[in-house]
Every structure is written in C-alpha cells, then in structure tokens.
Amino acid sequence: MHETFNNxxxxxxxxxxxxxxxxxxxxxxxxxLVGLTLQLWNQRRLAGREGMPAEVQGRCCSIDxxxxxxxxxxxxxxxxxxxxxxxRFELDVVRPFVSEYLAGRTPIPCxxxxxxxxxxxxxxxxxxxxxxxIATGHYxxxxxxxxxxxxxxxxxxxxxxDQTYFLFGLTQEQLSRTLFPxxxxxxxxxxxxxxxxxxxxxxxxDSQEICFxxxxxxxxxxxxxLDEQGEAMPDTSGELVxxxxxxxxxxxxxxxxxxGQRKGLGVSSPRPLYVIQIDSVTHRVTVGGEPETMSRxxxxxxxxxxxxxxxxAPMRVKAKIRHRHEPAWATIEMCGPAEVLTTFDQPQRAVTxxxxxVFYDGDEVVGGGxxx
Numbered sequence: 281m282h283e284t285f286n287n288x289x290x291x292x293x294x295x296x297x298x299x300x301x302x303x304x305x306x307x308x309x310x311x312x313l314v315g316l317t318l319q320l321w322n323q324r325r326l327a328g329r330e331g332m333p334a335e336v337q338g339r340c341c342s343i344d345x346x347x348x349x350x351x352x353x354x355x356x357x358x359x360x361x362x363x364x365x366x367x368r369f370e371l372d373v374v375r376p377f378v379s380e381y382l383a384g385r386t387p388i389p390c391x392x393x394x395x396x397x398x399x400x401x402x403x404x405x406x407x408x409x410x411x412x413x414i415a416t417g418h419y420x421x422x423x424x425x426x427x428x429x430x431x432x433x434x435x436x437x438x439x440x441x442d443q444t445y446f447l448f449g450l451t452q453e454q455l456s457r458t459l460f461p462x463x464x465x466x467x468x469x470x471x472x473x474x475x476x477x478x479x480x481x482x483x484x485x486d487s488q489e490i491c492f493x494x495x496x497x498x499x500x501x502x503x504x505x506l507d508e509q510g511e512a513m514p515d516t517s518g519e520l521v522x523x524x525x526x527x528x529x530x531x532x533x534x535x536x537x538x539x540g541q542r543k544g545l546g547v548s549s550p551r552p553l554y555v556i557q558i559d560s561v562t563h564r565v566t567v568g569g570e571p572e573t574m575s576r577x578x579x580x581x582x583x584x585x586x587x588x589x590x591x592x593a594p595m596r597v598k599a600k601i602r603h604r605h606e607p608a609w610a611t612i613e614m615c616g617p618a619e620v621l622t623t624f625d626q627p628q629r630a631v632t633x634x635x636x637x638v639f640y641d642g643d644e645v646v647g648g649g650x651x652x
Contacts, residue, residue: 519531
C-alpha cells in the first residue's frame with residue numbers, strides 16, 4: 281500500500297489562507313503543482329427567495345474565494361483550474377442535508393462533502409492531469425505505519441484547529457494520496473508563512489459558516505430550497521411532550537429542533553427545558569430538564585475504520601460526538617454486523633442523531649460513524 285509517487289501534486293485551493301499557504305510551501309519544496317478549485321454552490325441561487333438575503337455573502341466557496349485562489353496561483357506561477365461540481369454537491373450534500381433535517385436529525389454537511397465529494401473528486405481530477413496526490417489545507421496529519429500496513433490519520437499540532445473530526449470517512453486509498461502540510465503548524469505560524477511569501481490573503485479571515493447557508497440560518501435555507509424545487513414543506517407538526525409523556529404544547533415541524541436545543545421551544549416553563557428526543561414517525565418532540573439531556577451510550581453505523589482494519593474486540597477510546605466536543609473516555613464494541621455501541625465512562629450531553637462520533641486512541645483516529 282506504500283507506493284512511490286511522482287512529483288506532481290494537485291493542491292485543493294479554496295481561496296483561504298490555509299490552502300494558499302500549502303501551495304506556497306510545496307512550491308518551495310520543489311513539487312510540480314496544479315491548483316484546483318471545486319465550484320460547489322452558486323451563492324446567488326436562492327437570493328431573495330423565502331426571506332433569504334438578496335445579496336448572499338458566502339464566506340466559503342464564493343466567487344470572491346475563486347478569485348483569490350486564482351490570484352494566488354498566478355502569484356506562484358502554477359497552472360490553475362476551476363472545476364464545476366455543483367450538480368454532484370447538490371446530490372451528495374445539499375439534498376441529504378435537507379432530508380436529514382426534515383427527518384428530525386442534525387446532519388454535518390462538511391463531513392458529507394469530504395467523504396463523498398472533495399477527496400473523491402479531487403483525486404479523480406488529479407489523476408486526469410497527471411498528479412498522483414492531492415494536498416489540502418486541513419489541520420491534520422497522516423503517515424504510513426509499515427507494522428500495521430495502514431495509513432494513519434492523526435490530530436494536528438494545533439489542537440484548536442483540529443479538523444480530523446470531519447475527515448473520519450477517508451479511505452486508506454485517499455489517505456495514501458493526500459498531503460496535509462499544515463499538520464505540524466499552528467494557525468499563527470501559517471499566517472506568518474503566508475506573509476513571508478507575500479500572499480495577498482495572509483490576513484483574510486477564516487470562514488466559519490456552512491458554505492451554502494448564509495448566516496447559518498438553516499431553517500430559512502430549507503424553506504427557500506424547497507420553494508425553488510417546487511416541493512411543499514412536509515407537515516411534521518406535532519406534540520411537545522415531557523419525558524413522562526404529558527402533552528405540554530404543539531410545534532410547527534420537527535425540522536425546527538435539534539437534540540440539546542434550549543431556545544425557541546415555544547413553551548414556557550419555570551425551569552429551563554431542552555430537546556431530549558425527536559420522533560420522526562409520530563412527530564413528537566420530547567423535552568426535559570438538563571439532567572435528561574445526558575446519555576451514557578450511543579449507537580453508530582456506516583462505520584469507517586482507519587487505524588484498525590475492523591473492530592474485533594471491545595476497545596478503550598476517547599469519543600468525540602461533535603466538532604467542539606472534548607473527546608471523552610468510552611468503550612466501543614460491535615453490536616451487530618455494521619453497528620458500534622459506545623459506552624461512556626461519564627454521561628455526555630446532547631448525543632445527537634445525524635452527527636458523527638469519532639474515536640481516538642491518543643492522537644490517532646481509530647475510526648468513526650454516524651450516530652443513530
């Protein structure tokens with residue numbers, strides 16, 4: 281699995297400081313580079329529809345980002361190509377995102393995009409232009425372990441920028457053909473490198489939002505998207521119930537809720553209430569006090585294993601249930617042919633169906649899956 285590669289690398293250029301710095305670093309190291317940008321979403325597409333802003337200022341993957349990426353490629357004197365993947369992005373990321381929310385789950389589009397589109401399609405395009413490998417600006421590390429005959433994904437030096445949670449779905453083939461040059465650097469160091477190379481984007485702010493949802497208002501986005509598609513919003517209105525089953529109110533649709541949510545429940549109470557469970561069949565939303573948001577166990581499926589070929593016996597890991605969650609000690613074991621049971625040492629708050637759980641052994645990513 282550890283093969284020899286040629287000197288040509290395709291750099292995934294988003295127009296941000298991280299991927300631009302990667303291109304500059306690899307140019308210094310003597311690689312033959314080609315810059316590639318995937319055009320994923322037309323930021324103007326839903327402008328003005330169903331309350332969406334008339335001017336959609338997308339912070340990621342926007343026209344301005346494409347311009348910045350092209351400008352950096354010109355400054356580094358490397359070939360640059362813009363690849364239109366909007367149709368595939370809509371099919372593999374946007375529609376599943378909408379469907380998951382309408383089913384009462386909380387999806388992670390960035391992981392879907394990495395797993396099904398970015399790394400997959402970038403490698404296809406890289407081979408078409410004669411590059412064996414791609415390089416990205418993700419904060420992660422990967423290395424080949426000859427003893428295990430496996431490629432290993434590791435957390436980066438700058439844990440505050442750790443993006444391994446979004447990369448748990450990468451295959452051995454994808455890991456073997458990807459360079460993560462920023463894995464050993466902190467963000468301030470990366471900006472210093474960009475300044476030394478006189479890159480115009482050295483002070484550009486990081487993008488924080490989901491690229492196709494301006495302002496993070498996913499409810500408004502879903503309304504606008506369904507309106508554009510000529511599809512009616514499904515009626516998922518139903519009852520708000522306590523954990524004892526008492527009906528305490530009604531809601532307008534389960535897509536308005538996520539597990540752990542506190543605000544906007546539409547019911548008054550002398551104590552803070554949180555969403556505990558969302559039932560996509562009965563459309564019941566169960567609410568309760570903060571202690572009831574805690575869970576000792578979760579199940580996950582659609583698993584991908586990285587540091588091990590499969591899970592043969594119970595294993596001690598640290599498990600991370602959302603991007604900003606501090607990994608917590610747990611034991612994982614298979615509970616069927618394609619499902620893993622995670623049992624935490626200490627109960628964890630707001631285990632959310634549709635999110636990913638990623639397992640760590642020290643700095644190594646053991647694997648991960650989707651919470652059910």
